[in-house]
Amino acid sequence: MDDEDRIALLIDYENLALGSRDHLGVPFDLRPVADALAERGRVVTRRAYADWSYFDEDRRMLTRNHVELIEMTQRMGASRKNAADIKMAVDAVETAYERDYITTFAICTGDSDFTPLVHKLRELNKRVIGFGVRDSTSTMLPPACDEFLYYDDLDGVVPAGAEDTSSRGSGRKGRGRGSSAKGGGSSAPTQEPEPTEDADDGGEDATDDSAPDLASLVAQTVSGLQRSSGGAVTASVLKRTLVRKDSTFSEAAYGFRAFGELLEHLSGRGIIDLSAGPAKGDPEVTLPEEGGRPEAFALLRQTVSELDDGGGVALSGLKDQLRTRREGFSEKPLGYGSFLQFAKGADAAGLVQLRRKGSGYVVSAP
CATH class of the missing domain: 1.10.10 (Arc Repressor Mutant, subunit A)
Structure with missing residues (x-):
């Protein structure tokens, strides 16, 4: 375990929650961020900063993910934004000095005000991973980080208008081989x-x-x-x-x-x-070099060709169409976290064309 990165996760919650709601049309979910960090090291600190009276419904999701909620209660008429930013920056620098075993900081925000903090953490020989919603992230912040991950692109994040059945529900099924x-x-x-x-x-x-x-x-x-x-x-x-x-x-x-x-x-x-x-x-x-992807991509292209009337096929509901043609179809054994990412893979391979249309996505044959 000594060679593992130890990560401190600090979340500017208002920035991410509002960015996800306003630009993706879905509530913010910590699990995609936690999974991305699990692939990079061991998260030893999880803190989220906000005036929680504005995000009362989010408390349960965060506490179940073992996040420490830092309350930033504001007086009437005071700036809510700056207090949370300053507290988060102070905690990050204090942690960097006092806990030298922490090697990496995950800073979840799209706010350019955190750019000096990122520079300071890197100056202290800490690796910095940034997270932010693409359309609400300042262009100044990603280049300052060692690695920056857009929340939109994480496995398990499905914007409104691109929902498929794999993105719904959180129930666990029975265990056992093949189940x-x-x-x-x-x-x-x-x-x-x-x-x-x-x-x-x-x-x-x-x-x-x-x-x-x-x-x-x-x-x-x-x-x-x-x-x-x-x-x-x-x-x-x-x-x-x-x-x-x-x-x-x-x-x-x-x-x-x-x-x-x-x-x-x-x-x-x-x-x-x-x-x-x-x-x-x-x-x-x-993963196998092909691993069934050519057949899955061919099925997607054939389905889109059959359904496309010239304006493209809405991504929402398209997975159900594939399942009517191949029972039990799923993109997940191919290594894709969502049907949207599977469609992006087919688009990158030149087999279909994926584009935004309004608040959703449409797929068409090239």
Whole structure:
């Protein structure tokens, strides 16, 4: 564990919450941010700064994700913005000096006022990862960070107008080989009152992948690790990351005696590839070079060609159309966190064209 990055997560909550609501049309959810950080290190501090009287409904989501809520109560007529910014900056610098074991700061905001803080943290030999909503992020902030991730692009973030069945619900399904199981990346609590672990919300089909099955969970995690590290993903690194995403993760819950047996099972199904790693008993894990993507992209293109009347096909509801043609279709075992990202992949491959239209997305054949 000594070679792991230790991360302090500091959230300018008003900036992110309003940015997500105003520009994406959906409430802010911490889970995509937490999953992205789990692929980069161990989060040891989580703090969010706001006048919580304005975000009362968000408290439950944050506390369930073990975030310390820093109250910034304001007097009538006072500037709410500056007090939270100053307190967050002071805490960040104090933490950098007093806790030298923290190697990385995750600063969640799009406000350019935090640019001097980023420069100071890097001057103190701390790595800085920024998070912000694309349309509400200052152009000054991303270049100042070592890495900047737009919230819009994180796995699990689906803007309004691009919803698909995979983005709904937070219930956990039953465990076991081949069955839906608990998903560290998609079992985040929502802002709905008192969700239950076995609840299936909205009457969605029982095969809905709102909680990823084992193949989806592992494929998404491997994909995220490959993007974030750019290097080899070993079985030991994969197991640590799965546990970071969900501290209750255990291969025994899926019916396997050892993690290596779980990986062999998924390798036999063509979900992952295993090869010799740097140490005996610690193989390298990768996604298959093709892994079913050509067939999935071809299915998307064929479906769009059949439905397109010249104005494009709305992305919302398109996944259901694919499922009528291929029962049980899901993009998650291919390593995509959402159907929107799957469509972006097909667009990048030149097989379809994806574009914004109003508050949503439309897909058309090239």
